[in-house]
Amino acid sequence: MHAIEFQEFGGPAVLHVAQVPVPEPGRGEVSVDVAYAGVNFADVLARADGYRVPALPFRPGLEVSGRIRAVGPGVEGLRPGQEVAALTSHGGYAEVAVAPAATVFALPEGISLRTAATLPTVLPTAQGLVHQVGRLRAGETVLVQSAAGGVGTVAGQLARLAGASAVYGVVSRPEKAGEALKHGYDEVFVGDGFTEDVRRATGGRGVDLALDPVGGDTFRRSLDSLARFGRLVAFGNAGGAAPWQIGQPELNPRGLSVGGFSILALAQDDPEALRALAAESFGFAARGEVELPVTAEFPLDRAAEAHRLLAGRATTGKLLLRVAGE
Known part of the structure; x- marks a missing residue:
């Protein structure tokens, strides 16, 4: 089968098409004939910096959709031919991918x-940020970084x-x-001056909840944008800055709280919690209450082009690789 691999870390050019054996599912696993693969910033970090890469060569790709090809021993409730979405540890950029059955979801x-x-x-990430960690209540105000992603x-x-x-x-x-x-925003601010924009928009009060995947100086500015008793949830470090550190001097005077969330860590540490989160959040899409904007798709052999766009912050919405298609 065809798959995208890299044998060294570097720019998008290190991604290449390889002819590799079709993987077989082990105990508790499912193999999927891939229709589409999602392109995520974590894939860019893996290729460039070795994020969550245990060894080389490495096949990126954290999420796929398609039809179940085979189920391994011990798998119940899933069957060949069933249409699914799956969260994988890696290997989604391929004609066939393998995922733990616990993170394979019937559509x-x-x-x-x-x-x-x-x-x-x-x-599931958006649901976890807004509800499980952010604990948003009706009537509160929200600030979201990377709002067009x-x-x-x-x-x-x-x-x-x-x-x-x-919602800002x-x-x-x-x-x-x-x-x-x-997509639900009342006002959108551009660039690093958003703290002043938030204060203006909220009459000097600040927001109750801020969601930040960027880190670094953006994390600090998001913290400064909070109202008294506000919450900040960090869910990435896309800016590449040193990990943030925060303590009593910043939090205590205004009663602020800081939390974190990682969908990949949840999948690894508590897949049942992920399944519950996915079941609840997928319902929004099934009922047409939430739009999932796919803004670009590329054939599998043009994965490098998708990476160039994503790394250059030139994209909005979601990027996909089209493997077998519908």
Whole structure:
């Protein structure tokens, strides 16, 4: 079968098409004939910096949609031919991928395989940020960094569905603001001056909940954007800065709280919690309450092009690799 691999760390050019054996599922695993594979920033970090790469050569890809090819020993409730979305530890950029059965999800009725490739990471992450960790209450205000990205577009919609009184977004470029405004945001700010924009928009109060995948100085500015008793949830370090450190001097005077969330850590440490989160969040897509915007797709052999766009912060919504298609 064909798969995308890299044998050294570096730029998008290190990605190449390889002819490799078709993987067989082991105990508790499922193999999937891949229709589409999601492209995530974690894949870019893996290729460039070795993020979560145990050894080389390495096959990236954390999420796929498709049809079950085979089930391994001990797997119950899943069958060959069934349409699914799956969260994998790696290997999604391929014609066949293997995933733990615990992170393989039968598709709700009405969800296409194309849309399904966006489900495993985006919807559970947004749900966890807004509800499980962020604990958003009706009437509160929300600030979301990277508001035009895959998670950002969904987080804005979920916050609105949860009864937020105002949802604000931050994007890196002016041309991304229009995309974010389509997905639940009242106002979208551009660039690093968003703290002042938040204070203006909220009459000096700040927001109750801020969601930050960027880290570094953006994390600090998000913290400064909080109202008294506000919460900040960090769910990435896309900016590549040193890990943030925070303590009593920053938190105690205004009663602030900082939390974190990782969908990949949840899948590894507590897959049953992930299944519950996925079941709840997939319902929003099945009922048409949340739009999952796929803004670009590429054939498998053009994975490098998708990486160039994502690494250059030139994208909005979700990027996919089309493998077998529908």
